[in-house]
Amino acid sequence: MKVTLERNHLLKSLGHVHRVVERRNTYPILANVLMSATADGLDLRATDLDIEVTETVPAMTGTPGTTTVPAHTLYDIVRKLSDGAEVVLETDGNDQMLISSGRSRFHLACLNPDGFPDLKSGAFTHTFSIGSDVLKDLIERTQFAISNEETRYYLNGIFIHTIDAGDGIVMRAAATDGHRLARVETEAPQGSAGMPGIIVPRKTVAEVLKLLDGVDGDVGVELSDTKIRFTLGGVVLLSKLIEGSFPDYERVTPKNNDKLLEVDRDSLQKAVDRVSTIASERGGKAVKLSLSQGQLELSVTNPDHGTANEELPVAFEAEPFEIGFNARYLLEIIAQIRTENAHFLFNDAGSPTLVKEEGEPKALFVLMPMRV
Missing domain, CATH: 3.10.150.10 (DNA Polymerase III, subunit A, domain 2)
Incomplete structure (x- = not known):
């Protein structure tokens, strides 16, 4: 594998994908980012088994190939390279990656990509688009009330569902920790009516909010009873949902x-x-x-x-x-x-x-x- 790309493009994409990688992992492969060089560019993918983020970086591909390297280490290296520099990523086999830029050379240990997990999405029952500003508002105004109490796991996220409000279908986001409750609604996007009530985990909510910075236009949303997928520009975030029943917040309102x-x-x-x-x-x-x-x-x-x-x-x-x-x-x-x-x-x-x-x-x- 050999690709040449611009440092700023690589840094931006690594910034999106490396955040889902936990600092401590039971499985070493989960500390790595999967990199696949194709004719279309360099595909990056990272996961913690609950969230998976993928993005394609513009690149000149000399030799196609796939490998995995430590995500946080690679991000720190690229972050410290000169602004606008040209970066070459090259592997010879699957043991090491050479990162070269100007007079800088780094060798990172690689792990076999065959062991990299795939968070399979399955079939989605509902697909719709929602304005990035609307989604950001729903998250920002409810996120603070998410519970941190792990024993009440069904409160560890934002509950999103649609209801008939009498004068039309609305989409609601709600969160509570038992001390405060936040509920925000907006006109239901076309295609969302009848969607299952879902609980989006705290970490997923935080990542989506970060990815929304600088994003204009619509965000694609696909969901089922167990997973949700967001498409924000060139970034795709796939996440498991929290299983369980969110409490009847209307009863305590x-x-x-x-x-x-x-x-x-x-x-x-x-x-x-x-x-x-x-x-x-x-x-x-x-x-x-x-x-x-x-x-x-x-x-x-x-x-x-x-x-x-x-x-x-x-x-x-x-x-x-x-x-x-x-x-x-x-x-x-x-x-x-x-x-x-x-x-x-x-x-x-x-x-x-x-x-x-x-x-x-x-x-x-x-x-x-x-x-x-």
Whole structure:
């Protein structure tokens, strides 16, 4: 195998594929990237057995062939080569690869490509295209609520499904960790109606979000009950889905919260950030909201460091009311509000709070209170 290609093209593609490779692997071949030189260029493929990423790099192929080399080592080498340099990748047999660029020479040990796993996709039941900006919005506004608790594995991803909303079919993305819930919807792409409800794993979600940077236009999506495949420009990401049933999030979404707080989003975010500076981890980073007509007082009490208070003018007409929240959870939800004002709908101090945008929101968030 012998190929010649431009360093920047190779670096960009390696940056896409090497990220799925774990630093520690039970099987040595999983630490490698599969490289296949063809007349069309250099095909790169990497996998961790749950996710597989493939991309073709423009290259001049002198001798076709296939091999595997350590993914992270190759990426680090190419990253340190001169910008715009010409890179030659050459193997003689399957034992070593020579990487040459200018006066630099590297020899990397190769592993036989016959042992490289293939994450077979199987048959897909639904195929559709979705705008890259729409997909990015669905992921960004729900990703923060994905659970890290491995025992509740069915919460370790984003639940995506379609429903009939009465005035049309919508696609919803939802995530929860039991403390907060994020739900975002958009008009269902053509071809997605009737798709199975799927749970896309946390790592897959993070990789897709990184790949979406700089991508314009539509993203191709193919899915079945067990796998999903994204085509983003020249990159193809195939992933297993989480098996299991996502909880009925509608059941825990408040329906009768009638105490409305309307507050300037930016002012609230900055005020919560300021007063939470002295909040203690031992106390759960708790911040108390004390509401009275036209006014919100934020307060934090830390027995070790002192107290913090700040007042904000707000629109609130209900009886005086107090409730506590985890400051980090509250800030993460406020960060997802895209309108000038945020709407909080309360019931009582022990019930979930609903957070929405002004107007006809496509996103809503649920936050569990804390005892303060």
